[in-house]
Amino acid sequence: MDGMDDDFLSIGRFSRLTGISIGALRHYDELDLLRPAEVDRFTGYRRYGRGQVDIGRAIARLRDLEVPLDEIREVLAADDPVLQRRRVADHRARIEARINRLQRVLHVLGQLSAGREPIVSDHQPTTVTPELDAAAHRRLGVELFNYVWTLIEKADRSAVEIDTMIHAAHASRHHWSLAGTNANLGRGEWQVARVYSVLGRAEPARWHAARCLAYTEAAIAASEADDWDLAAAYEGLARAEAVAGDAAAAERWRALATDALASITDPADREVIAGDLATIPG
Structure with a gap:
């Protein structure tokens, strides 16, 4: 037996x-x-x-x-099913953050392997002075952008980290305004919009997402944009509208973003945007 x-x-x-x-x-x-x-x-x-x-x-x-x-x-x-679901939801959020981080790692690796970004920067570490050259502004724009992502993906941010996340996102956008293209400016606005969406602040999220689209359209007209920029801009607007509670507007932008995925040639880039779309609430 x-x-x-x-x-x-x-x-x-x-x-x-x-x-x-x-x-x-x-x-x-x-x-x-x-x-x-x-x-x-x-x-x-x-x-x-x-x-x-x-x-x-x-x-x-x-x-x-x-x-x-x-x-x-x-x-x-936990005897309460609500508490059980909350624990599972917390774990799901951490898994989503890990997936987003890995998708962005794949994106950066794709940029490096395709030669669109240098593997070794040509700058030497220096003390930042009041007058920065264009290379320094670009470097700071990238470094701050990446730092903001570490805070966006953090499950339990402190009040200080929330303030830092907001200010660092704006600082990254500022450095791109001094040494970047319209595509860079659009990406900076996109990240600022994402920060406010994460924090549930609909109005600044909408405002910066709209600015992202405007810069992206200018970048496309000037042949400065990558093939994923437009889909990302639409995704940012969809997320901002979802946070604002306008489900119809969010769905319209989501549909545009989904359609724009077809124009992205690199599967890793396409997966990043598709992954972002999957995390939009609603």
Whole structure:
């Protein structure tokens, strides 16, 4: 009977029913996450109750979704389904942030491998002086842009980090205004709009998203834009309208962004914008 009776299951049988390895079951026992219903005090033989199978399967499913063990414990301990869903939603937000970061890593690698950005900059680190040359402004624009992304992707930002995120995004945009093209300005406005969207501040998000589109259209007219700039501009407007609660406007911009994806030749670039569209609320 594979070591089971009417009330208990052997550890091997329980392992097969739940999809949790025997080693993991022993580990969960030590962590007090999933204790056996009965342990023989002489042999140490573990047996599990039939009613524990659903709990075991839930743990296996959450581990497959990369939920940390401490959070699984909190999910299982929460009697309120709303609290359980909130924990899962928090984990989903962290996964989305990780995906966005990896998509942007792929984008930068694509830019480097295609020769559109230098792998090694030709500048030497210097003390910033009141009068910066164009290369220094461009460097600061890039560095601040990248720094803002680390804050955008952070799950739990402090009040100081929120202020820093806002000011750094505007500072990046400022440096591009001194040494960039219309395409650079559009991307700077896009990031400022994203910051305000993340913070739920609809009006500045809308304003900067509209400026992003205006600069992007000017860049396209001047043959300065990359093939993903227009889709990104539409995405920024869709997100801002979603934050503002205008579902119809958000859907219009989302549809334009989706259509514009077809013009993006690099799959990695296309995936970045598609990933952003997938995270728009509503």
